[in-house]
Amino acid sequence: xKKLLKKKTVVITALIFIGLLIxxxxxxxxxxxxxxxxxxxxxxxxxxxxxTEHVIVQTVPQKxxxxxxxxxxxxxxxxQGYAKTNQEGAMYTFSKDDEVHRVLxxxxxxxxxxxxxx
Numbered sequence: 001x002k003k004l005l006k007k008k009t010v011v012i013t014a015l016i017f018i019g020l021l022i023x024x025x026x027x028x029x030x031x032x033x034x035x036x037x038x039x040x041x042x043x044x045x046x047x048x049x050x051x052t053e054h055v056i057v058q059t060v061p062q063k064x065x066x067x068x069x070x071x072x073x074x075x076x077x078x079x080q081g082y083a084k085t086n087q088e089g090a091m092y093t094f095s096k097d098d099e100v101h102r103v104l105x106x107x108x109x110x111x112x113x114x115x116x117x118x
Contacts, residue, residue: 032064033062036058039058040057043055047066047068054068062115062117063118065114068112069107073092073112074092076114077094080096081096082096083095091105091117092104102117103115104117
């Protein structure tokens with residue numbers, strides 16, 4: 001009897017854990033556009049609780065960067081060697097040589113979120 005109860009407890013705990021993983025992944029992707037919820041959580045913690053100004057949270061399929069609330073996307077891109085060529089609302093276009101990047105900026109708030117539209 002004890003063995004059966006222990007087995008049920010393990011199965012129920014595993015199902016709850018799997019359910020939480022699925023829910024956190026879906027929420028992470030729909031809210032933050034980041035596939036890995038752990039990467040998103042660690043990125044937010046690093047930006048909010050340390051001196052790190054920006055963190056690349058994801059590079060594939062879309063580059064996502066979290067930054068401190070006061071950080072400038074233009075300054076970040078200038079340090080990468082890009083120059084701003086256009087801005088339409090929150091969509092910025094940067095270029096360097098023959099490379100062009102379109103970046104959607106979300107913020108302010110506790111941290112800014114920059115999404116590459118390449």
